[in-house]
Amino acid sequence: MSGVDARRIGLVWSGLLLLAVLLLPWFKGGGGSALTQALEGRVWLMPLVAIGGGLALLSAMARDWRIHPAGAVLVGAGLVWLILQGFAIGLRGPAIAGLETLLPASAAGQPGFGWGAWIAGIALIGALADLLAGRGFCRGERFAALSIIGIVAALSLFVFFPILRLVATAFVAADGTVSLAPFAARLTAPELWATRCLTGAGRCGVVINSVILGVLSATLATALGLALALLVARTDFRLKRLLRALSILPIITPPFVVGVAIIVLFGRTGIVTVELAELMGIRPTRWIYGLPGILMAQVLAFAPVTFLVILSALEAINPTLEEASTTLGARPVTTFRRVTWPLLRPALAAAFLLAFIESLSDFGNPIVLGGSYDVLSTRIFFAVVGAQYDLGHAATLSLILLALTVGAFWVQQRWVGRASYVTVTGKSDAGLTAAVPPLVKWAAIAAVVPFVVFTTGIYAIVLVGGFVGDIARMDLTPTIAHVWTAFSFEITDRGVQLFGSAWNSMITTLWVSALSAPLTMGIGILTAWLITRQDFTGKRLFEFGTLLSFAVPGTVVGVSYIAAFNVPPIDITGTLWILVICFVFRNMAVGMRAGVAALAQIDRSMEEASQTMGAGGGRVMVDVVLPLIKPAIFTALVYAFVTAMTAVSAVIFLVSARHNMATAYIMGRVENGEFALAIAYSTVLMLVMMACIALMNLGIGRRKLGRRSALSKGKAT
Amino acid sequence: MTETAIEFRGVVKRYGEAVAVAGIDLTIAKGELVTFLGPSGCGKTTSLRLIAGLELPSEGQVLIAGRDVSRDPASARNVGMVFQSYALFPHMSVLDNVAYGPVIRGTKRPAARARAAEILDQVGLSGLHQRLPSELSGGQQQRVAVARAIVQQPDVILFDEPLSNVDAKLRRKVREEIRSLQRRFGLTAVYVTHDQEEALAVSDRIVVMQQGRIAQIGTPADLYERPASPFIADFIGDANLIAGHVAQGRFTAPGLSLDVPGPEGQAMLSLRPERIGLDPGGPDLIASATYLGSRIEYGIQTPAGDLLVSRPITETPLPVGTRVHLRIDPKDASRVA
Known part of the structure; x- marks a missing residue:
């Protein structure tokens, strides 16, 4: 890149920085810019103004500011100072003792970052990326360097910083002092680790409960997933299509609704319970509340996930391996036992670990069905929201939960990841897949049929429950009263007036989902592109960091966000943005996986061709990469949208009176026992989601048409 | 240019x-x-x-x-x-x-x-x-x-x-x-x-x-x-590499002696297979002959090692087992070490 370009870029970043420090309100909630604040006494903001000026001067005067030693000094000092001053001086005064003698004005404290501070940070990060690109980082590609530095900064701020804050919080005692003692006390509490239930002499600790639930749930879900996968991939079972369809349902099902349906069916006054009592005289009990109920709901929810993991492994097995076994004289059972099964084992382990992580992270089912069976996620919730607010306790429990899920995730990445037997080689693998032996087939059907019946029952309740008088008491008179309670409106001469109690949460949910879905998709696909296409120092760490966000349970994210973002400098709780940010960084891993899979199929020399013809990284993305990975973009977009609509575990900590979310609202209804209303709202939510997915499909499809028509216009010339 | x-x-x-x-x-x-x-x-x-x-x-x-x-x-x-x-x-x-x-x-x-x-x-x-x-x-x-x-x-x-x-x-x-x-x-x-x-x-x-x-x-x-x-x-084409040494402007290897000027001492010559002529009668033995359409490739056993020789099909083919004498023009030999 020529010197003129470097100058222009330098002036853009330093101009942005100057705008931020000279004109924009520096603090949250308005007020003066950094310059005016500094002149009024907050002198510690002055260096940032000076650095802005210095950088502008340097980029105008130097031949290439990026290589000039002063450039690195200015940018580095700017970033470090921005962060240091933000943390050193809190809302009520300096965080470091003695600072007020040095800087008298600091005694008054300072509010959180506002527009000025945020833009200044962005400008400095942009300058840093360009500086590194100018020194050969990412082969000098500005776009790639910007993306990497930007994503690393964002991940540090919104994934790792909150977790660090969480760790710090675990060491804070009830009176606010910091020491090892409270953490040690919390960590070793018997209510966490008791194992009495194993000997039948009482209850277990909450950690033991969680692990027992996780192992059982993951085992059952994996077994069911295996049965489903075998039936779909390796038999002539008639209902394959139905199985595939059923497996998609849980993805768009809002939380709680399955739990509620289970209560409606099996609760003490549930439909099935009452029938059984009348027909066979079985005394109604509350057996469903606790481990059995949670387990039932979780297996239903996770089996589709394990199914997909195992199915893709099953379909990737090279059929010639099984044919080879047959030609060597093995009977079907032997082939299955000696060839197919060993090849599947890594996928089974992966599915198990995935379900284990999901089970530990699950919040919706335990809160509805848990009864007195406490697990980590619910206990964390009550430590923050309940009567005895204790963030330190919540943080400790969160760290234990995090250790368990990240441990499982690590095992999956290291051990299972390496053991996977990829038998797709790109060479011809023509051949017929072997049908499973009859014994295995019947075992699979025996496992799947109850699942199908059960799922059908559950969704029948969901479908009907919202539109009848009272499903729990078998009052089946059709009514829209519940929907009307939630979504009533009136058309007056002043326009449409919304009265329903759910409108507020529904509108917020749609806003948050609509804002976060494209951001999630964008950052996920961009990350995928960086990982598959760029070589840079620290790439392995970068990759692990991005995947890690997937293994952090929502409850932990929620608590860590409260711990990190409730106070300056980054004070964003209670805003819409914290919800959006939360979703973006929780769900980016899925967009990333879709992107990595799609990009692996695409010859990278197409992008290089584009580069040699003069396209910068951004242009390569738009012209070449994105058109070729459209399906992955769609998948990522839909997933991000749907997850934002249905997520609950992190959100429950972050919603506010002003920005309530649908799932939080539904949880409130469930807690009040207003099951019909909860079901009605859930059904509406599912319908809205399906409509939105259809719209997105249309939107992305249309863009394709647009390109075609551009081509046909070309014909005229 | x-x-x-x-x-x-x-x-x-x-x-x-x-x-x-x-x-x-x-x-x-x-x-x-x-x-x-x-x-x-x-x-x-x-x-x-x-x-x-x-x-x-x-x-x-x-x-x-x-x-x-x-x-x-x-x-x-x-x-x-x-x-x-x-x-x-x-x-x-x-x-x-x-x-x-x-x-x-x-x-x-x-x-x-x-x-x-x-x-x-x-x-x-x-x-x-x-x-x-x-x-x-x-x-x-x-x-x-x-x-x-x-x-x-x-x-x-x-x-x-x-x-x-x-x-x-x-x-x-x-x-x-x-x-x-x-x-x-x-x-x-x-x-x-x-x-x-x-x-x-x-x-x-x-x-x-x-x-x-x-x-x-x-x-x-x-x-x-x-x-x-x-x-x-x-790497470029086929070559017979013959190790020997140079003294007083002559390269010598077992059964081979050629005028090759240059620094004295250990040496290695490269000889292209098509630059070696074969005359019937001599110390060396045709161990193999491969017909390749436009030419015949002979494997020759010599005291200096096995050599590859390529002759155009227009020359009379020699059967395996024939004793031959190698005809080498010193100009065709390049010293590679």
Whole structure:
């Protein structure tokens, strides 16, 4: 890149920085810019103004500011100072003792970052990326360097910083002092680790409960997933299509609704319970509340996930391996036992670990069905929201939960990841897949049929429950009263007036989902592109960091966000943005996986061709990469949208009176026992989601048409 | 031919511990076609990508048209590249593929399309402008790739093993097309291949690379007739390598003595199989004879080792087991060590 370009870029970043420090309100909630604040006494903001000026001067005067030693000094000092001053001086005064003698004005404290501070940070990060690109980082590609530095900064701020804050919080005692003692006390509490239930002499600790639930749930879900996968991939079972369809349902099902349906069916006054009592005289009990109920709901929810993991492994097995076994004289059972099964084992382990992580992270089912069976996620919730607010306790429990899920995730990445037997080689693998032996087939059907019946029952309740008088008491008179309670409106001469109690949460949910879905998709696909296409120092760490966000349970994210973002400098709780940010960084891993899979199929020399013809990284993305990975973009977009609509575990900590979310609202209804209303709202939510997915499909499809028509216009010339 | 198009100055490229290019100095003149030749892993493709800007050197400088571009990304250089897989954009028509570069560089779309159409006609693809790349044959796809690479009048055009996806039958024809296009447009070209025959056929000069270094630079005839090392002699064509020593202007090995001037001591000679004549009657034995249509290859047992000899089919064939005498002109022997 020529010197003129470097100058222009330098002036853009330093101009942005100057705008931020000279004109924009520096603090949250308005007020003066950094310059005016500094002149009024907050002198510690002055260096940032000076650095802005210095950088502008340097980029105008130097031949290439990026290589000039002063450039690195200015940018580095700017970033470090921005962060240091933000943390050193809190809302009520300096965080470091003695600072007020040095800087008298600091005694008054300072509010959180506002527009000025945020833009200044962005400008400095942009300058840093360009500086590194100018020194050969990412082969000098500005776009790639910007993306990497930007994503690393964002991940540090919104994934790792909150977790660090969480760790710090675990060491804070009830009176606010910091020491090892409270953490040690919390960590070793018997209510966490008791194992009495194993000997039948009482209850277990909450950690033991969680692990027992996780192992059982993951085992059952994996077994069911295996049965489903075998039936779909390796038999002539008639209902394959139905199985595939059923497996998609849980993805768009809002939380709680399955739990509620289970209560409606099996609760003490549930439909099935009452029938059984009348027909066979079985005394109604509350057996469903606790481990059995949670387990039932979780297996239903996770089996589709394990199914997909195992199915893709099953379909990737090279059929010639099984044919080879047959030609060597093995009977079907032997082939299955000696060839197919060993090849599947890594996928089974992966599915198990995935379900284990999901089970530990699950919040919706335990809160509805848990009864007195406490697990980590619910206990964390009550430590923050309940009567005895204790963030330190919540943080400790969160760290234990995090250790368990990240441990499982690590095992999956290291051990299972390496053991996977990829038998797709790109060479011809023509051949017929072997049908499973009859014994295995019947075992699979025996496992799947109850699942199908059960799922059908559950969704029948969901479908009907919202539109009848009272499903729990078998009052089946059709009514829209519940929907009307939630979504009533009136058309007056002043326009449409919304009265329903759910409108507020529904509108917020749609806003948050609509804002976060494209951001999630964008950052996920961009990350995928960086990982598959760029070589840079620290790439392995970068990759692990991005995947890690997937293994952090929502409850932990929620608590860590409260711990990190409730106070300056980054004070964003209670805003819409914290919800959006939360979703973006929780769900980016899925967009990333879709992107990595799609990009692996695409010859990278197409992008290089584009580069040699003069396209910068951004242009390569738009012209070449994105058109070729459209399906992955769609998948990522839909997933991000749907997850934002249905997520609950992190959100429950972050919603506010002003920005309530649908799932939080539904949880409130469930807690009040207003099951019909909860079901009605859930059904509406599912319908809205399906409509939105259809719209997105249309939107992305249309863009394709647009390109075609551009081509046909070309014909005229 | 004296103006410099590309210059490597002490270029090193490392990937972590591994060294792909271990210090290259090289000048390529304007209008020249230079081939990087070598076994896989010798650093030839990396060197090509260093010119393209798809890799940046760890040390040293790369100059294109006299300008130091060592820190410039690919997008800021003016090079055209023909990729091994052609890398045509599957979602764009042939015309749009070729017009892509000019559009990126700021030409208005209609003008870019007109320019692209002109180039496509020159490479013999008129009438296929609106096709998608997937609707073309392999040879046509390659011509689109070449058209796309030259449409912007690049300082240099780079070919990365351009024949590896072409049918063996077609290779000679495509090779000649590339060469004639390069001459017609007066392009400076750098061409990477691992096929020595291809390199001999297309190049003005060949740069033979070995383990990240330049083993020898020269015209095809230089390399074939005066290899600088046993590696070159063996890599370019077939060679008989005979170890012996030189004393008083004569090379001696068991059963062999030739007038070879030069420094005294240990020596190794390279003898091309087709430069050795066979006369019936003598100390050496024909151990094998392989009929290859245009010639016969003999395996000869001699005191200096087993030698390969290639004779045209027009000579009377000699049966296996015949005793022969080797006829060697000292001018045909090159000392490689």
